[in-house]
Structures are given as C-alpha cells and as structure tokens.
Amino acid sequence: MVQYSTELDQAFAAVSDPTRRGILERLGRGDASISDLAADFQMTLTGIKKHVQVLEGAGLVTTQKVGRVRTCRVGPRRLADEATWIGKYQEMLDARLNRLEAFLERTKGKPS
C-alpha cells in the first residue's frame, strides 16, 4: 500500500465534505456555472467557489471561464487510486480478522 501520496490526501479530503460530494453529484447530471451551483446549494458565490477550488485542486472538477461565467465540469480524475487504496485496506482488514479468529480457535482448543 502506498502510504504517502499528495493525490490521495487531496482527493480524500475533497470528498470528505457533504457539499463537495453534492457538487460532484450535481455535475454528474450536467455542467453548471458557479452561479447555478450557488443557487442549487443555497450558498454564496464565495462559498461555492472555495468548494470548487478544492475539487479542482484534487482533479475532480475542471472549470473554464468564458466571459464572466465560470463553467464547472466533473472529472478528469476517477478516484481510481482511492478505490484501490480502500480495496487494499479491506483485504488487509479481512486478513487481520482471519488471523485473529484462527488464533482464538487455537487458544480455545487448548486444554486449560
């Protein structure tokens, strides 16, 4: 398991906030401007911009400014490394629980 990774840090931190997860889900249905998002989430433009910047920093949202409108699109990162990390964590946890179970079985079987 890769322990140190700025990308993992940023991506996990980005999706640890319910509004940011909501923004990703909203953008999954279609591109949206900062104003659209502010209206949808009943937040100030400044508040939404901050969340979008965090998502953009993590590669989960791409923005493009045309004139005065900044449009947000989901992607390009697929959270593939994050999914892999969680999968490895689960394998490790299962292996650990199996070892503990085997140990308890052996201990139980011994005459006291």
Next chain:
Amino acid sequence: MVQYSTELDQAFAAVSDPTRRGILERLGRGDASISDLAADFQMTLTGIKKHVQVLEGAGLVTTQKVGRVRTCRVGPRRLADEATWIGKYQEMLDARLNRLEAFLERTKGKPS
C-alpha cells in the same frame, strides 16, 4: 448517491492524512500500543494519540486500555460505504463522459 453522511465525512477525512493511512497499514500487520506507533512513526505520543482519536472517531481503529498501555486494533469499519460512494462516482463520471462523447459525435456529423 447519499449526499449527506457524517460517517462518510469522518472516514474520508480520517484517511486523507498519510500518517493515519500509515497507522492503519501498520495495524493491519498486528495490534500496537500508542508507544509502538510513536516509535514507528517517529512522532510524539501526543501527536500519535491525536491521529488515533481521529481514526477511532471514524470507526477505523478500536483501542483498549489495560493498565497504562493503550492497545490499538484495526477495524471494525470496512469503508464499505466509502467504496460504494466512489463506485457510484465512477459510474456517474463514465456516464457523463459517454453523453459528452455522443453529443460531440452528433455535432461533428452535422453539416456546418
């Protein structure tokens, strides 16, 4: 997709730190005391305790104090909801990219 979830918030935030991911990986190899972890990660007891508290709050680590020694064990949470959320994000992203691609194909096919 479930947008609001304190459990998702806490778990994603917990694994967004490289030391905390390292602690989980270390505990996957076997239980460890706070002092063991402090030695392994070359951190102060206070620093390690804070990280362990975050992991414990997210249900990723269980601790038990016997005498003066607090032993840490990985689990019980498997990050199952987090894996599901990422899976749904990936499906959504793929569907969005497919729709964009189809739109571009249609646009390209039209006479200008």
